[in-house]
Amino acid sequence: EVQLVESxxxxxxxxxxxxxxxxxxxxxxxxxxxxxxxxVPGKGLEWVGRIKSNADGGTTDYAAPVKDRFIISRDExxxxxxxxxxxxxxxxxxxxxxxxxxxxxxxxxxxxxxTLVTVSS
Amino acid sequence: SYDLTQxxxxxxxxxxxxxxxxxxxxxxxxxxxxxQQKPSQSPVLIIYxxxxxxxxxxxxxxGSNSGDTxxxxxxxxxxxxxxxxxxxxxxxxxxxxxxxxxxxxxxx
Numbered sequence: 001e002v003q004l005v006e007s008x009x010x011x012x013x014x015x016x017x018x019x020x021x022x023x024x025x026x027x028x029x030x031x032x033x034x035x036x037x038x039x040v041p042g043k044g045l046e047w048v049g050r051i052k053s054n055a056d057g058g059t060t061d062y063a064a065p066v067k068d069r070f071i072i073s074r075d076e077x078x079x080x081x082x083x084x085x086x087x088x089x090x091x092x093x094x095x096x097x098x099x100x101x102x103x104x105x106x107x108x109x110x111x112x113x114x115t116l117v118t119v120s121s
Numbered sequence: 122s123y124d125l126t127q128x129x130x131x132x133x134x135x136x137x138x139x140x141x142x143x144x145x146x147x148x149x150x151x152x153x154x155x156x157q158q159k160p161s162q163s164p165v166l167i168i169y170x171x172x173x174x175x176x177x178x179x180x181x182x183x184g185s186n187s188g189d190t191x192x193x194x195x196x197x198x199x200x201x202x203x204x205x206x207x208x209x210x211x212x213x214x215x216x217x218x219x220x221x222x223x224x225x226x227x228x229x
Contacts, residue, residue, distance in 0.1 A: 035218070044207065044220060044221075044222045044223040045156070045164065045207050045209075045220040045223070046220065047217070047218035047219070047220065050216070050218070061215075061216040061217060063217060063218075064122070064217075097163060097164075102166070102169065105169070105170075106209075106210075106211035106218055107154045107166055107169040107170075107209075108156075108164075108166060108209075109166050109169075109175070111163040111164055111165070112163065113163055114163060
């Protein structure tokens with residue numbers, strides 16, 4: 001059974017930085033494309049960005065609102081996905097979900113429980 | 122940017138058929154998937170590649186996609202189907218993903 005466990009959320013001031021992580025198990029992590037999806041409490045889903053498997057180049061793409069502020073990386077030795085966030089703004093407040101891609105598609109077949117990031121002074 | 126539009130809410134009586142639409146420019150030229158999210162839970166992929174059900178998803182859930190509209194149909198809707206439903210597609214050229222705004226399905 002695939003398990004994705006996010007951690008690292010919390011309260012951060014506007015302009016600050018934060019790194020959230022996702023520990024993956026029950027899958028061959030090195031083969032899997034991963035994304036981050038966020039959700040403002042009570043609102044809809046928003047894709048944040050994706051990292052391909054190393055075998056597929058390990059490349060990243062980001063949604064326009066976070067491009068140049070957020071960086072996705074993966075640690076194959078620890079089966080862990082990271083999301084480094086900087087220059088955080090109030091509207092980055094959301095639950096951040098770690099998700100896996102079904103094969104090399106853009107269907108998200110496994111979701112973590114999410115970690116809440118609150119940006120507030 | 123590409124937008125997907127869903128009705129904010131749909132109501133259905135138990136045992137009836139619920140249809141949730143997702144509209145976008147030439148959406149039928151893209152693949153669409155659907156997620157179900159119940160309160161305080163993470164989303165679950167229920168339909169992918171327009172109409173393929175994920176393992177363990179009841180047969181009462183079906184999907185279609187043509188023209189500018191994709192549709193999630195729930196036949197014989199049950200109280201347990203009450204949830205938020207999101208459609209999603211992607212732009213393969215730009216490698217970006219877009220979600221619809223979500224539809225709250227009420228079974229009453």
